[in-house]
Amino acid sequence: MFCYQCGKSEVLIKGLCAECYIKQYHILTIPADVSVRICVHCNAKFIEGKWIDANISHEEIIYRTIEDSIEINPSFENPIIDMNIIQMRGTIAESTVEATDTFFGKEVQEKHEINVRLNKDVCPICSKRNSNYYEAVIQIRSQLKKIENKKKEEIDKFINKTLDKLYKKDKLAYISQKNDIKEGVDYYIGSLKSTRKLSSAIQKRFGGLITESKRLVTKNKDTGKEIYRFWLAIRLPSFFIGDFIEFEDKIAKLLNFDGKKISAIDLDNNTIINISWKKSENIKTLKSSKDTEKTIVISKSPTSLQILDPKTYDVVDFPITPDIEKYSIDDEVNTIAINDKLYII
């Protein structure tokens, strides 16, 4: 077989010898001009009907666009490709792509020029954000008359941190507006989904009862779909962990809470009481953990323990229970006085 170009007898590719082949075929096929639609605010790019990859540098967008437009000739096995942005002319990145490879022992080198045009646009998320779009409002409220500024700041930091995390998956997880009012603080948030996640996170961290309501704002004329805005109010509790409370005629000490419930220990029988956040408004704080007082065990019998009342110095008798069994004479014990009754805690 002979090369149809030069007539040399050699291994042939598409009827050509290696030397003639590399004269006729390139390693890369690259268009001279490509364009990419990008969002001027977040740098997301519009590909196949979708806005993707926000927050990438222009340089990176240009290189990725070039990469996507390159076609490699499969006859070349290991080409080394080097891309360079030579200069920006307006929104056009004048760039070069160099490729090198060895082909049947011969060094092949080529250089292409490509212009990448950045078509500036605004993605729907940024356009919503810029128009102060919001789907839901979180209302931070308290069972107390007002929320202390320190608490507001702590919650504000927590909200911002949580939204930063949620933003990675939900680009509408942003605050479009914040209103500090007498009763608390209102946060207007881009996405309902993230607002729900945020409100549970606030509840888990700070406690409180969440109530949700919605209002019809508009009806889409074409689809007939009703569009609602959602209000999620969180009423922060008036109590703290360690407080002594009254709940449904029981005297108890608050142990902890999570997103679902509050746990307390009944001081009269040492059993755990779980209180749902729904019923939390019935919790009455009687004393705080600062109100406890220490005293001394003055005597102990198989059936009872006697201590000195830290206020009146009267002797108070306690029948032995598993919880106080461990104390001996002269031991220090913690007490709390509630409704004229003394409890060892």
Ligand SMILES: [Zn+2]
């Ligand atoms: Zn040839």
Ligand SMILES: [Zn+2]
């Ligand atoms: Zn954008």
